[in-house]
Amino acid sequence: MSIEHAEFSDVTLPLGGQGTASDYFALLKPRVMSLVIFTAIVGLVAAPGHIHPWLGFITILCIALGAGASGALNMWYEADIDAVMKRTAKRPIPRGAIEPGEALGFGMTLAAGSVVMMGLLVNWQSAALLLFTIFFYVVIYTIGLKRFTPQNIVIGGAAGAFPPMVAWVAVTQSVDLGSIALFLLIFMWTPPHFWALALFREGDYEAANIPMLPNVAGRPETRKQILIYSLLLVPTVALPVLTGTAGLLYAAGAGFLTLVFLKAAVDIYRAPEGAVSDKACKHLFGFSIYWLFAVFSLILVERLLNLPVLM
Amino acid sequence: MTEIKAFTPEDLKRRRKRATVMAICLAALLVIVFITTVVKIYQAAHGVHV
DSSP: OOOOOOOOTTOOOOOOOOOOHHHHHHHTOHHHHHHHHHHHHHHHHHSSSOOOHHHHHHHHHHHHHHHHHHHHHHHHHTHHHHHHOTTTTTSHHHHTSSOHHHHHHHHHHHHHHHHHHHHHHTOHHHHHHHHHHHHIIIIIIIIIITTTOTTHHHHHHHHHHHHHHHHHHHHHSSOOHHHHHHHHHHHHHHHHHHHHHHHHSHHHHHHTTOOOHHHHHOHHHHHHHHHHHHHHHHHHHHHHHHTTSOBHHHHHHHHHHHHHHHHHHHHHHHSOTTHHHHHHHHHHHHHHHHHHHHHHHHHHHHHHTTOOBOO | OOOOOOOOHHHHHHHHHHHHHHHHHHHHHHHHHHHHHHHHHHHHHTTOOO
């Protein structure tokens, strides 16, 4: 199913050119970047092998800059829909602080800089994967999927799942099963996280003509899909244990947290429409952020304490 | 003929600020490349695969 490009004849994008440092910083999507940095650090620490701490720092810096580049390029392309959505109307481009061309130049410079720096200073395998991640987020997700299919989040979620894999490759120079397990954790987490948001921000997405699942397939179907993906998260959360990346502490902690996640998804599925449903969605959305942080923290703690893995 | 507008004092102030930020970024890049080179030379000297 596809929805045609939105036309916003009543929306004007004022000329900018007055951007301050904080406006440029906002272009990097710092909140998304912080999650990217954290999951990348876990990938770096969990990977078997050794990397010099300085090169580890450079790896995280390059991944952070690549994530920032993706954010800037995303805001450049989505300036029209950002202007009509309440949540994004105050971003630097729709606010007129930065011109779209400036954001494009800034994003491209950061993208090229982060990839070249990763290649020259760390290794070209991780640089290639970083470049693919930026390409996937900007071209496949932002330009290709977001405005055309309600499955945008499912496929596009891969972009957010690559950072720990990039960091892993920086250490091992190869894509191992352990890195795929970390990738899948974020990949399977993304749909319920964003669909919970879309359920209580449905009006925003509708105003921008973005075919999010609730607008296209309806709220009951979205609630069902949230439950299905949350169920799929249960076997996925076991993968780091099965691939020899995590141990008992992770198994117990992540298992418990995933059951709480599943309970929140069941609550959404069962909740009657209205305020109760909105509350359940906000609860899952908030808890899902905590879940991702906690599950990756468990792996980080295990590796830092050098606890034994189970397999 | 194209009319060339002179920069206003505010324009100049903003350009100076941006140039300073760019200079700091380039200096930081230089430091990063230098330290990485030292680390890689050290690793190579101690037989660590880079």
